[in-house]
Amino acid sequence: MIIFTEEFRVFFNDLALKKIADQCLKASLDAFNVNNGNIPKWSVAIEELKTIPKTKIELNEPYISIGQNGNNTKIIETALKRLLPWRKGPFIFDNLKLESEWQGGLKWQRLQNHITPLKNRRVLDVGAGNGYFTLRMAIEGASKALGIEPFLLFNYQYAAIKSLSNSKINAMLLPIRLEEMPKLAIFDSVFSMGVLYHQRDHMQHLSQLMEMMAPDAELILETLVVEGPNGYSLIPEGRYAQMRNVHCLPSIETLKSWLVKANFKNIKVIDINKTTPEEQRKSEWIGDNAASLEDFLDPSDSSLTKEGHPAPTRVIIICQN
Ligand SMILES: C[S@@+](CC[C@H](N)C(=O)[O-])C[C@H]1O[C@@H](n2cnc3c(N)ncnc32)[C@H](O)[C@@H]1O
Structure with missing residues (x-):
């Protein structure tokens, strides 16, 4: 179990967060308490990392970096490889560059100068993966950056990162779905x-996001889109770019x-971007011979996915409640 009651108590010691603390803690404990055959392996990784001296977490663009004296690289690599695949990043631990599948710095660059600066804002990062962006939000000065991510492996990756750091960083990741979050309008961003696109009910997702927003808050929404007029959406039969659970890709x-x-x-609309193999790339950190974007596209026409749909294009929209 990687719950962190002390860290949780410190993070939720905020007038507004206190109101949802009990429900968040219960939902998190329930999520960590499942029977998952990988938990023993993931827990070994965390225990191995705990033996290493903790140091400062900082941004070394585009890497989130936790420096060391260079003596622990092998132990860190062995431990982090127990937590494959690393989709989100990149990170530097000691002298080890963890080149995740996604080059997260590129997405951050696209939105960074458009959003209301995060300094002193309470931030919610829904579907946070391993917390790469949540940590960046905290590094940018958010008073609180709360990531929620139901996939347990990503929570263990986050715990691994945190276990190497001694910084009092205002970030936390919890294994909670947006649907399970107590609805209280307290987040500024x-x-x-x-x-x-992973939601069966996109309108429900949008209204649940709205319910979390404090007065005059900002929503930063990034999602897959297709070309087409108002009213048009692609509802893929089966997979989209080899991904399961892609329910609906609207036009902008x-x-x-x-x-x-x-x-x-x-x-x-602040950005429209076609995903490139530079941004979503093959890497030893997603496992040997694991596939990435270039394998998901039609080999004879990279404007199409293997299934014959338009290749992934993402939009970033900023709006207010
Ligand atoms: C494609 S990843 C995006 C990660 C990160 N936000 C980024 O932009 O790179 C989507 C994540 O959302 C999570 N997710 C899906 N449905 C969710 C929900 N209803 N509430 C919270 N997270 C959800 C998934 O587990 C997955 O890790």
């Missing part, structure tokens, strides 16, 4: 990046109409 106009329907205002 809410991020939903790469999550909407359709997405904007969903946001209007969910009562968001000041809806601004």
Whole structure:
């Protein structure tokens, strides 16, 4: 069990967060308490990392970096390889560069100058993966950066990162789905990046995001889109770019109409970007011979996925409640 009651208590010691602390703790404990055959292996990794001296966590663009004296690289590598695949990053631990599948710095660059600066804001990062972006939000000065991510492995990856750091960083990751979050309008910035297309009910996701937002808060929404007029969406039969659980890819106009329907205002498209193999890349950190974007596209036409759909393009929208 990697729950961290002390860390939890310190993080939730905030007037607004205190109101949801008990429910968040219960949901997290329940999530960690499942029968998952990988937990013993993941726990070994955390125990191995705990033996290493803790040092400062900082940004060494695009890497989140935890420096050491160079003596622990092998132990760290062995431990972190028990937690494959590392989708989100990149990180540097000691002298070890962990080149994750996704080059997260590129997404951050696309939105960084458009969002309201995070300094002193309470931030919710929905579908946070291993917390790469949650940590960046805290490094940017968020008063609290809470990531929620139901996939347990990513929570263990986050615990691994945290176990090497002695910084009092205002970030926390909990194994909770947005649906399970106690609904209280307390977050000044809410991020939903790469999550909407995984939802069966996109309108429910948008209204649940809205419910978490304090007055005059900002939503930063990043999702897959397709070209087309207002009203058009692609509902893939089977997989999309080899991903399961991709339910609906709207056109940008359709997405904007969903946001209007969910009562968001000041809806601004700040970026449209076709995913490249530079951003989503093969790496030893997703396992030997594991596939990545280049394997998901049609080998004779990279504008299409293997299934014949338009290749992944992502939009970032900022709007207010
Ligand atoms: C494609 S990843 C995106 C990770 C990160 N936000 C990023 O932009 O790189 C989507 C993540 O959302 C999580 N997720 C899916 N549905 C969710 C929900 N209802 N509540 C919270 N997280 C969810 C998944 O487990 C997955 O790790």
